[in-house]
Amino acid sequence: MSAAKTLQNERGIYVHIPFCKSKCGYCAFISVTDFSLQKPYVAALVDEIYNSAERGASADSVYIGGGTPSCLYGGALKEIFTALRDCFDINGNAEITVECNPESATEAFAQECRECGVNRISMGLQSSCDDVLRAVGRIHSFDEYVFAVKLLKRYFDNVSSDIILGLPRQTSDDVSRSVDVISEYCDHISVYALSVEQGTPLCNSGYLPDDDRVADLYDYACARLRVNGFERYEVSNFARNGKQSRHNNKYWNCQPYIGFGVAAHGYDGEYLRYKHSDDVRRYIASPHAEYYELTDKDRFNEYVMLRLRTENGLSLDEFAARFGYSFKDMRGEDLSKLIADGYVLDENGRVRIAPRYMFVMNGIIEKLMLD
């Protein structure tokens, strides 16, 4: 118990890099293409890290996400990691991930990452079909991805890739080729259903993926990944050889994490969340975060929503330890009904969504949330 408790107190650190060479048609994350802002941004970021209220905390995961961290100027990552290591007690065996895209996953990038102590790379592929890649504004080809992943494998044992299901013109062949090539080099893969976000070029184009089609592709990807030795551990995430993402698990387990950079969020693991401004220039001028407090109901609903995304599900004992009351006291009736109807499994006090209903989990989760 006490060991578990200390582990819980290890922070994750997320750093957002809001730069991309060009914006992808589906992406609603905060990123800009004006690289003249990179230097002032990194300076503001480093400044924020040094002034962090949580300075001195220990961390067992760091995640540099974006945007495209690999498009930063040479030396930027070093500045960031120097600041992080100066201010935080980053474990020797911490998981340290940097995101990148194939077009900027260069030898120099890999080199700098290694020098910074990075031990995990996450690279977007999205589709193995060049037509599809072009259609959504990706600026790399499938060949470039293969070249980049081989290069990265020379430096890093642990590489992850993501694909998106439901892109315009995407076929099931595309999905199987993506899954196979990723299986060849990576032990971790994220498989996302396309969500068309307001304000993106894809949304403005009026494109809407067909739900049944996406569900077919998902089933197809799942089956293929199983054959390739992967196990699903969250609805969109698959791993083999013990390569689950420690950092992402923190989110789904409601553990604490610190966020730096524009649009980054943080959580103290209890009642406090914060978020940074979405505006890069405003962040550079003043890198402050906005705090907001969770109610008991917020905490309950977040926990249910996030834990049930995972194959591990929600442990009733862990729930009681965290909240001080029993889950069944609050939602026992709905839970029993969902179990009786076969939508939810209860395996010795571990409650999880039945595997075949993972892709339709929202309605089930809603029933277990508080009003």
Place this chain on the structure above:
Amino acid sequence: MDRQKFIRNFCIIAHIDHGKSTLADRLMESTATLTKRELSAQMLDSMDIERERGITIKLTPVRMFYEYNGDRYTFNLIDTPGHVDFTYEVSRSLAACEGAVLVVDSAQGVEAQTLANVYLALDNNLEIVPVINKIDLPAARPDEVKKEIEDIIGLPADDAPCISAKEGINIDDVLRAIAEKVPPPSGDVSKPLKALIFDSYYDNYKGAVCLIRVVDGAVKAGDKIMMMANGKTYDVTEVGVFQPKPVAVGDLIAGDVGYLCASIKSIADTAPGDTITFAENPTPEPCPGYKKVKPVVYCGIYPADGSRYGDLKDALERLKLNDASLFYEPETSTALGFGFRCGFLGLLHMEIIEERLEREFDLDIITTSPGVVYKVYTANNMVEVTNPSNLPPTGEIERMEEPVVTASIYTPPEYIGPIMELCQDKRGEYINMTYIEKTRVLLTYTMPLNEIVYDFFDGLKSRSRGYASFDYEQAGYRASDLVKLDIMLNGDICDALSIIVHREKAYSRGRAMAEKLKEVIPRKLFEIPIQAAIGGKVIARETIKAMRKDVLAKCYGGDVTRKKKLLEKQKEGKKRMRQFGTVEIPSEAFMSVLKLDNEKK
């Protein structure tokens, strides 16, 4: 008395969109009753719905002054609704007038509703002043329209003012024509008070406010009055006129139109058609009253959120205060819970009530398919059925009768074919076809009202590209082969979706309803069969397939809060759906089934 000689009481008759309210605004502007600044477009239509739809529902009188040949005239304009549903309101306002301005669109000519109201005005012996409007339009053909008025209505229209109410052209010609042609009121100021209530509304401070036309005598604050219908007496607290805001005046004399307040607590005591007289020294004869109107269209109205039943009840009570023609009584449905069966004068009336419930009372409501009043004969009885659920068991029914109407449709000749097809399809019986002129034809049909209630307007508009106009009057009952069509969801009959239809229509309606429901009922984790059935025999079936994808794609640190809110909102939304057995039905489903697009078939 001298003043009476210069009073002109008139209303404006026009087909919808022919410019009645705009002309009323111009008259007020030209007589300086209102300045341009005060004139938010279409002053008289004070309800939001009236202004938005460009229709008039309630009667609104307004007093104006007009100087002509050195004399000062008092003009009382009594605005009237133009739509067929409100014929009874029209007849009320006509009783308070000596003249009617007939506005005809110079591009479109005489239309169905115009004609019906002109006949009403002629029946009431009103002097009719024709006015040709919209002469600024490129398609204007004032001379032809004048001829139309002469040919169809039989009114001389040679010297009819040709105006544009919108552009303010020749408005003074209209004022002059009113002064010259409309006769002054003829009442006797020296006789005992005799005043006709032609409308009333409730004011929180003043109590019931009676809109009156003084026929004989005079009335002022302090007078002791009596309602002739029930003999109740009151002390008059205020009399006044509308300019167009209410303004108190010293007295109202024979021929005047205005309002009267007397601390009357209930609007029920100020029924339109009643006569007001003095408590002592009453008039010997009351004014002829109005006949009570009976609803012809019925539907169930339920709160979308069952817990707001009380609010819905209060709202209906409040609406009823100012709308005596609205009928309602409580009913229950297994699918929708507690609600009301409501009766309306027609479809527009129904739509307006629905809209007012939603807007003015902030209620989300579910309405069931509109139906009519069927006469159902059993071995030893006849019942009037307004709710399909109350239909006696099939075995007991000997025969059924449905209401029919005489429908008059005006259309350019090129649409005759499609319109006749539509009427046939709606079980209409052809009566007559008359060429009014080269470009316009009057088609007359006898049609079942329940076919008109079901998307006839939309069909007519789409088949004539909006050029056909339509009016109807009730024409009694006739025997008909009617059946009750039920909808079963996951095997259970959903009573709120049951309708009574002609046997020949049952299959296509059932099919269309099942298809529509398939579109609007959200997919669930399991398959849901939708069946349409007559007396247990399934005639159409659709299946809502099980849901395949309902998942938040990505969920990491950044968007936990946003995604949680999304799910909470969805959960909240589902609560507003109707739980019917294992199936949740969104409120819109009920509505969309009524608004089935007939063209898509």
